Amino acid sequence: MEKRVVFSGRWVPVLLLAPQVTITLVFFIWPASQALYQSVLLEDAFGLSRKFVWLDNFRILFADPLYLDSFGRTAFFSSVTAALSLGLALVLAVMADRVIKGTALYRTFLIWPYAVAPAVAGVLWFFMFNPSIGTLTYLLRFLGYQWNHYLNGTDAMALIILAASWKQVSYNFLFFLAGLQAIPRSLVEAAAIDGAGPFKRFRTIIFPLLSPTTFFLLVVNIVYAFFDTFGIVHAITSGGPAQATTILVYKVYSDGFIGLDLGGSAAQSVILMAVVIALTVFQFRYIERKVAY
Amino acid sequence: MAGLTFSGVRKTYPNGVRAVHGIDASVGDGELIVIVGPSGCGKSTLLRMVAGLEAISEGEIRIGERRVNELEPADRNIAMVFQNYALYPHMSVFDNMAYGLRNRRTPRNEIARRVAAAAKTLQLEDLLARRPGQLSGGQRQRVAMGRAIVREPDVFLFDEPLSNLDARLRVQMRLEIRRLQQSLGTTSLYVTHDQVEAMTLADRLIVMNGGVAEQIGRPLDVYRHPATAFVAGFIGSPAMNFLPATVAATGSGVIISGTGHTLTAAVTACEPQRPVLVGLRPEHLLPASEDSAALKVAVDLVEALGADTLAHGILPGDGAGPALTVRLEGSRRVDVGDTVPLTVSPDHVHLFDPGNGNRLV
Numbered sequence A: 001m002e003k004r005v006v007f008s009g010r011w012v013p014v015l016l017l018a019p020q021v022t023i024t025l026v027f028f029i030w031p032a033s034q035a036l037y038q039s040v041l042l043e044d045a046f047g048l049s050r051k052f053v054w055l056d057n058f059r060i061l062f063a064d065p066l067y068l069d070s071f072g073r074t075a076f077f078s079s080v081t082a083a084l085s086l087g088l089a090l091v092l093a094v095m096a097d098r099v100i101k102g103t104a105l106y107r108t109f110l111i112w113p114y115a116v117a118p119a120v121a122g123v124l125w126f127f128m129f130n131p132s133i134g135t136l137t138y139l140l141r142f143l144g145y146q147w148n149h150y151l152n153g154t155d156a157m158a159l160i161i162l163a164a165s166w167k168q169v170s171y172n173f174l175f176f177l178a179g180l181q182a183i184p185r186s187l188v189e190a191a192a193i194d195g196a197g198p199f200k201r202f203r204t205i206i207f208p209l210l211s212p213t214t215f216f217l218l219v220v221n222i223v224y225a226f227f228d229t230f231g232i233v234h235a236i237t238s239g240g241p242a243q244a245t246t247i248l249v250y251k252v253y254s255d256g257f258i259g260l261d262l263g264g265s266a267a268q269s270v271i272l273m274a275v276v277i278a279l280t281v282f283q284f285r286y287i288e289r290k291v292a293y
Numbered sequence B: 001m002a003g004l005t006f007s008g009v010r011k012t013y014p015n016g017v018r019a020v021h022g023i024d025a026s027v028g029d030g031e032l033i034v035i036v037g038p039s040g041c042g043k044s045t046l047l048r049m050v051a052g053l054e055a056i057s058e059g060e061i062r063i064g065e066r067r068v069n070e071l072e073p074a075d076r077n078i079a080m081v082f083q084n085y086a087l088y089p090h091m092s093v094f095d096n097m098a099y100g101l102r103n104r105r106t107p108r109n110e111i112a113r114r115v116a117a118a119a120k121t122l123q124l125e126d127l128l129a130r131r132p133g134q135l136s137g138g139q140r141q142r143v144a145m146g147r148a149i150v151r152e153p154d155v156f157l158f159d160e161p162l163s164n165l166d167a168r169l170r171v172q173m174r175l176e177i178r179r180l181q182q183s184l185g186t187t188s189l190y191v192t193h194d195q196v197e198a199m200t201l202a203d204r205l206i207v208m209n210g211g212v213a214e215q216i217g218r219p220l221d222v223y224r225h226p227a228t229a230f231v232a233g234f235i236g237s238p239a240m241n242f243l244p245a246t247v248a249a250t251g252s253g254v255i256i257s258g259t260g261h262t263l264t265a266a267v268t269a270c271e272p273q274r275p276v277l278v279g280l281r282p283e284h285l286l287p288a289s290e291d292s293a294a295l296k297v298a299v300d301l302v303e304a305l306g307a308d309t310l311a312h313g314i315l316p317g318d319g320a321g322p323a324l325t326v327r328l329e330g331s332r333r334v335d336v337g338d339t340v341p342l343t344v345s346p347d348h349v350h351l352f353d354p355g356n357g358n359r360l361v
Helices: A011-038 A056-063 A065-098 A103-115 A118-128 A135-142 A153-181 A185-193 A198-227 A230-236 A248-258 A262-286 B043-051 B093-103 B108-121 B137-150 B167-184 B195-201 B219-224 B229-234
Strands: A041-043 A050-052 B004-012 B018-027 B032-036 B058-063 B078-081 B155-159 B187-192 B204-209 B212-217 B241-247 B253-256 B262-264 B275-280 B295-304 B308-314 B323-329 B339-343 B350-352
Touching: A011 A041, A011 A262, A041 A056, A041 A262, A056 A065, A056 A262, A065 A103, A065 A153, A065 A198, A065 A248, A103 A153, A118 A135, A118 A153, A118 A230, A153 A198, A153 A230, A185 A198, A185 B078, A198 A248, A198 A262, A230 A248, A248 A262, B004 B043, B018 B043, B018 B058, B018 B204, B018 B212, B032 B043, B032 B195, B043 B058, B043 B078, B043 B155, B043 B187, B078 B137, B093 B108, B093 B137, B108 B137, B137 B167, B167 B195, B187 B195, B195 B219, B204 B219, B204 B229, B212 B219, B212 B229, B229 B275, B229 B350, B241 B323, B253 B275, B295 B323, B323 B339
Parallel strands: B032 B187, B032 B204, B078 B155, B155 B187
Antiparallel strands: A041 A050, B004 B018, B004 B058, B204 B212, B241 B253, B241 B275, B253 B262, B275 B350, B295 B308, B295 B339, B308 B323
16 A cells, blocks of 8 residues: 655645754754764863774773673663563553453553652652661561661662663553454454463463563563663662662763763763664564564 | 263353243254354354253253253263364364364373274364464364364264354354264264255254244254244245235135235135234245136345346235245246245245234144
8 A cells, every 4th residue: 555645846745844854953963963073082181182092982981890890780770671661561461461350440540650750760769768767678577687778789779670660561561461362362362262271372372472572572672771760860879889789871971961971971881873873773673574473 | 882861951151141941852863953043042052061061950961871951061972163163272183183182081092093993084183383373264074073073072072163164164064964973973063053954954844933933843844844934934044934814705716915816725624714923935926827817926126146146026916915035947037026936835835823823724
């Protein structure tokens, strides 16, 4: 089916495209090219002098153990966040799919967290787990665990993973639910007649049929954990303690705007840009071929 | 192998909708029973209750001697062919057929043997490695059949299995299903809304309407002696003509209302002047000479099908008169505007109560 509108003039199509192109230019192309340009410069903190240093910034980065640490930490954070939010969302979606009464209410509640801004979500979790006044900290103390994400790096990492996953569960839930509802009921019934119990039906029929959705969400979640979690980290831990939660996107900020290493920060954002482009290309190339059944 | 018994089976959905209002029937061992009826008559619900996909609200279903009301679908030893085939799209044809056997921990070589045998019967041998998405409609249908027969179940359930096929393939698959069922001798329940399918496949028919079994019987018995006006109109194509009439005072026949036509019929059991509904099958109306004609139809539409010609018209009288369809031989030439004189044997005049639709005598 071909839907092609033919415009008689030259201006109407240009005008229609203009808003999108303008937004892309101003908010992506321009900053991105600035970052590219700055990443090959060495600049003083006040912007009074700058020097062209070729790829020195990148060379320094990859020799810096702190940066490499942050890479590993980000990989850990992203994979655990993606796994947790995907797993949780899948469980919720499977249950929501079986709910008969009050479906709309149940779904609405599950979708709400997505509407919460990352920083607000961060503050929410910050208060719940606050070492001195947090309600959940209080409960944990009863269970014999002294929670303190100001001092304990593991606690801090656990907390941002929890907050980041919680926010993404809604999004994943929506897609999983839609995916589940697209599976013909008769397939599940046929499997039931074929002697597969509920768990086996899920493992051998439902989950494989959901795999395109799962793959799509996996990529989206990794991208989310890599780039969209700045607000959460900033609000809860500010990258601490002792850099324990300084993931790449936070490091770009702290090195650039706090450490005032503009060139190094720009080089980091160029690397992040490369990562997201690679993920996107990967998704577009494989989503319809590799996972299709 | 086992028979199937329904006693007082009812289905009421949680929202209060009553889909099936008490079915009593028994299916003999190896018999193929077709449940036929218009959409929404409860026929699929009945089938799904046998499969265990719908709970039985009241009554009892037995497969052989076992009461199956409380059994899971898996434990009923049935196999079902779905309207959309319900093949597992991510599995090969072989795996589709083997799935049920694997779930029952059948030994590997036994699975291979049974699948190979089913594939041979259904001419699927070359397709075992393919995915359902790479098959044509007829081939998918065969795989669905194969998946049912490898299980060697007590009962086959068919839920409108041919309705997604084109007309030619449907006729061919209909014959294949019948042949296969006869050679396997498996008790089968087959749901369809297509009365031709029902007539050709069935050992016995259950004609359903509004959640009730209107008639249960052999296809030709149902055709010859429909129990209700609904059954009479549903079975047979083109559909039976219905004409309002009253029993003649002389007690020798009926007078078609508003036209003055009189038909000879066996009305001894009816009191004179009683209003009745006369049912005449289009194929039982025979052309006659002008003076021996019982009915004269004014033709207003002709469908020439080759083998036969369907003439649609009205019985002239005061006002528009009742509509009538006649099936004539294909060689006979009829034009719009013609008046065709017709006669009908008294044996072929069906009488129904105009109130409840029940057959009179």
